[in-house]
Amino acid sequence: MDALLQFVFSGLTVGAVYALVALGFTIIYNASDVVNFAQGEFVMLGGMITWFGHDAGLPLMLAAALAIAVTTAVGVALNKFAIEPARGAPVVSLIIITIGASILIRGATQLIFDKQIHRYPAFTGENPIEVMGATILPQSLWVIGGAVAVFVALWLFFSRTLMGKAVLATANNRLAAQLVGINTNWVMTLSFGLSAAIGALAGVLVTPITLISYDVGVALALKGFAGAMLGGMGNPKGALVGGLALGLLEALTAGYLSSQYKDAVAFIVILAVLFVMPQGLFGKTSADRV
Amino acid sequence: MSKWLQLAILAALIAALPLLFPSGYYYRIGALVFVNALAVIGLAILIGQAGQISLGHAGFAGIGAYSCALGPEWLGLHPALSLLAGAALSGVTALLIGRPILRLRGYYLAVATLGFGILVAMVIQNERALTGGPDGMAVAELGLRDLLRDLGWRIGGGEFWYAVSGIVLILGAWIALNIFDSPTGRAMRALHGSEVAARTVGIDVASYKLKAFVISAVYASVSGSLLALQNRYITPDVAGFLHSIELVTMTVLGGAGSIMGAVFGAAILTILPQVLTALADYEQLVLGAIMIVVMIFMPQGLLPYISRRLRRTGK
Numbered sequence: 023m024d025a026l027l028q029f030v031f032s033g034l035t036v037g038a039v040y041a042l043v044a045l046g047f048t049i050i051y052n053a054s055d056v057v058n059f060a061q062g063e064f065v066m067l068g069g070m071i072t073w074f075g076h077d078a079g080l081p082l083m084l085a086a087a088l089a090i091a092v093t094t095a096v097g098v099a100l101n102k103f104a105i106e107p108a109r110g111a112p113v114v115s116l117i118i119i120t121i122g123a124s125i126l127i128r129g130a131t132q133l134i135f136d137k138q139i140h141r142y143p144a145f146t147g148e149n150p151i152e153v154m155g156a157t158i159l160p161q162s163l164w165v166i167g168g169a170v171a172v173f174v175a176l177w178l179f180f181s182r183t184l185m186g187k188a189v190l191a192t193a194n195n196r197l198a199a200q201l202v203g204i205n206t207n208w209v210m211t212l213s214f215g216l217s218a219a220i221g222a223l224a225g226v227l228v229t230p231i232t233l234i235s236y237d238v239g240v241a242l243a244l245k246g247f248a249g250a251m252l253g254g255m256g257n258p259k260g261a262l263v264g265g266l267a268l269g270l271l272e273a274l275t276a277g278y279l280s281s282q283y284k285d286a287v288a289f290i291v292i293l294a295v296l297f298v299m300p301q302g303l304f305g306k307t308s309a310d311r312v
Numbered sequence: 313m314s315k316w317l318q319l320a321i322l323a324a325l326i327a328a329l330p331l332l333f334p335s336g337y338y339y340r341i342g343a344l345v346f347v348n349a350l351a352v353i354g355l356a357i358l359i360g361q362a363g364q365i366s367l368g369h370a371g372f373a374g375i376g377a378y379s380c381a382l383g384p385e386w387l388g389l390h391p392a393l394s395l396l397a398g399a400a401l402s403g404v405t406a407l408l409i410g411r412p413i414l415r416l417r418g419y420y421l422a423v424a425t426l427g428f429g430i431l432v433a434m435v436i437q438n439e440r441a442l443t444g445g446p447d448g449m450a451v452a453e454l455g456l457r458d459l460l461r462d463l464g465w466r467i468g469g470g471e472f473w474y475a476v477s478g479i480v481l482i483l484g485a486w487i488a489l490n491i492f493d494s495p496t497g498r499a500m501r502a503l504h505g506s507e508v509a510a511r512t513v514g515i516d517v518a519s520y521k522l523k524a525f526v527i528s529a530v531y532a533s534v535s536g537s538l539l540a541l542q543n544r545y546i547t548p549d550v551a552g553f554l555h556s557i558e559l560v561t562m563t564v565l566g567g568a569g570s571i572m573g574a575v576f577g578a579a580i581l582t583i584l585p586q587v588l589t590a591l592a593d594y595e596q597l598v599l600g601a602i603m604i605v606v607m608i609f610m611p612q613g614l615l616p617y618i619s620r621r622l623r624r625t626g627k
Contacts, residue, residue, distance in 0.1 A: 108607060113422075115611050116607075118561060119603065121603065122604040126597060126599075133594070282438045286431055286434050290427075292427045296423075
């Protein structure tokens with residue numbers, strides 16, 4: 023029982039990171055129908071830049087804020103210089119563009135910083151908290167809390183603000199949105215910036231637990247995507263639940279079956295979801311227009 | 313360009329290039345280009361003709377490569393037979409997973425194939441007892457060179473593999489060009505244009521997608537096998553995610569759908585890292601930038617772009 027609880031804690035921590043990546047995917051996918059394979063690099067940038075700032079003597083919170091700001095700028099630049107010029111391109115081209123962007127960001131990071139593994143101290147102490155025989159790190163609570171806070175903020179944004187509704191309108195029909203006076207270019211910029219900021223936040227929060235290096239992005243992007251797909255593409259609630267569920271499945275697999283094959287879980291989940299219920303847990307079934 | 317002209321140009325290039333080689337090292341690069349080009353021709357059928365994406369074809373290259381490594385080691389199979397066994401295994405695997413996977417489209421298909429590729433790489437990495445894990449394993453000698461030596465024809469390893477990969481590439485190009493010209497090729501292009509339209513004229517869309525998938529898997533597998541045989545050593549990287557991405561990028565970079573484009577794309581992305589070895593730290597930066605720039609400004613690929621440019625200046 024203690025062991026199970028322990029696995030659940032570690033699963034929720036990793037799952038919260040996947041959920042944040044999945045939420046980032048969802049925002050961009052909703053606004054532009056682009057699946058951004060560079061999403062994991064935002065997480066990496068968040069962690070790496072925070073480490074760099076903290077190492078250079080900045081207070082941790084300032085370094086974190088700097089990391090989120092810089093990553094947001096990278097996200098906006100990605101949209102401006104790689105996605106916008108390729109509007110209307112076939113899916114294969116967009117996949118290659120965002121994968122190219124992820125390789126580019128990784129290459130630049132390794133040049134500007136280094137190839138080492140880094141960490142910085144946890145926000146509120148390193149002593150594990152005991153809960154019913156299992157332990158949880160205070161930083162894990164930060165990560166899980168962060169994911170929930172981002173989800174709530176996004177939900178409020180999309181349902182209560184005019185700006186959020188403009189994003190949803192653009193997602194629904196770009197031309198119609200333009201006709202009613204929505205600046206769809208600004209919506210795209212906003213989506214990429216927001217998505218990058220959320221990714222960076224995930225990196226900032228989780229680095230004290232999982233450490234960071236320039237090459238962690240690909241795996242995170244794939245797992246975040248698996249989470250988003252499990253929950254149903256384009257649905258923020260699905261992204262949150264899917265991400266957390268994937269984290270839990272991984273932790274339980276590592277604990278009870280095989281730690282070597284825990285990374286396989288994400289892909290088996292992807293394949294299973296695609297075959298059995300392609301619309302995911304919360305997704306809507308869609309019909310194709312000919 | 314007609315089929316025979318394309319094959320003749322390809323053969324002439326392969327035969328004439330060694331005249332320009334200043335050292336034996338260039339034969340190795342050439343062989344590497346041919347091996348990659350073979351897998352890329354397979355993907356040109358899948359992506360360029362049938363319009364289906366796969367981000368997991370390195371998985372099939374991995375199956376081919378490790379068949380050549382494991383066959384002789386554990387089953388006592390001759391390396392050449394292992395190559396064929398690997399190709400058969402890849403074909404059957406593609407047949408089995410292709411049915412459900414190819415129902416998906418666009419991003420979903422991309423991610424499903426990607427998942428397959430990563431699962432293959434993971435099995436190779438984790439089954440240390442069998443595959444040596446991340447350290448890789450040695451591959452048996454093909455033995456053909458010894459046979460040639462006994463017949464009185466001494467040929468260096470570099471030259472030998474340059475010739476073998478070149479011949480297999482021409483063979484592969486010939487088969488692919490025949491497929492392009494056949495009813496199968498036309499059906500694939502039709503479903504690429506519009507699945508619904510293709511279905512209304514009586515094309516069994518699912519079965520042609522599956523054909524393209526299986527054929528491309530066999531190409532990737534043979535490419536992986538040749539790589540293993542000529543390097544005499546193989547690591548799980550051959551099945552890795554990055555290799556899959558490289559293959560797709562080569563396909564689209566040169567101009568998906570044509571043999572010359574496939575060879576051109578493979579040549580650029582294989583030679584570039586060799587040229588950039590002095591700037592090894594910049595390799596990823598440059599690769600990423602190329603992928604983005606080509607896709608934005610030359611969405612049809614480099615070769616069609618260049619030939620269009622040439623034609624325009626010619627007028």
